[in-house]
Amino acid sequence: MAPPGSGLCLSLGWRFDSPPSSISALSLVVGIAVVRALERLGATDLTLKWPNDVYHVNRKLAGILIEMRSEFSGPCIVVIGIGLNVALSPDARARINENATDISASSGFIPSRNLVAASVLDELVLILQDFASSGFHPYRSQWERHDYLSGRRIRLEMPARVVRGVARGVAPDGALLVEHGGMIEPFIAGHIVMETDP
Known part of the structure; x- marks a missing residue:
């Protein structure tokens, strides 16, 4: 449980008229949307760890969880959950089992959680609308530029x-x-x- 004000947890429900052909890559494009949103806020040196984490300088900054329900030839409903560390205290960092960081470390200032949420939601809507028709192909090179694991x-x-x-x-x-x-x-x-x- 994150201390009050230290993080941002949000969920977005999204309906695809039919399952996109590359639905298995959905968490990857969501990661790209999160990176874009945080870069707009001044974050730098962000990487994406397959399949659902955002890192800054080898430390976890955000995680993504997706639940999906679909029918064979009907609509596909997804719920996208995102948890971001905004401003962790030293005590909070010490209680977390894995190496963690926050947006303030990656951007140099502490943005308001409302601003972070608005930026993330803006990018998510844009990328999900395009993903429905274009799939993962247009985003693969962006993923590769931010790929945390490549060559490791x-x-x-x-x-x-x-x-x-x-x-x-x-x-x-x-x-x-x-x-x-x-x-x-x-x-x-x-x-x-x-x-x-x-």
Whole structure:
């Protein structure tokens, strides 16, 4: 539980008339929208960790969670949840299990949470409208420019398998590409552990 005023948690419900062809990449384009919004507010050195985290200088700044309900040939309803650290106190940082940072560290000032929410929602609406018709393709190069994992040694943990290798970007459908055993294989899910310090 974040201390009062230290973070921003927001949810957006969105209806696609039919599931976009690259719906598996939705969390990636949402991450791009968050990066754009924060850059508008002066944040720098932001990266995206597949599939749903925003980082600043090797520390987690924001996380994304998406729930989806769709029918075979009907509408697709998604609820996009975003949690952003705005201004964490030293005590709050000490209580968090993982390396965390906040918007004030990435931008040099503490923006109002209303301003952050408005900026994020503006970018989300723009990107979701385009994603419905264009898919992930127009955003893949933007993801690659901000890709936190690219070229790093990782361990991908899945229920029935563990893969160790080097992250090699994302596929056209948003799957993580991992080079291992002399090949590059796409993965659509799994827990990532860094094998070496960034």
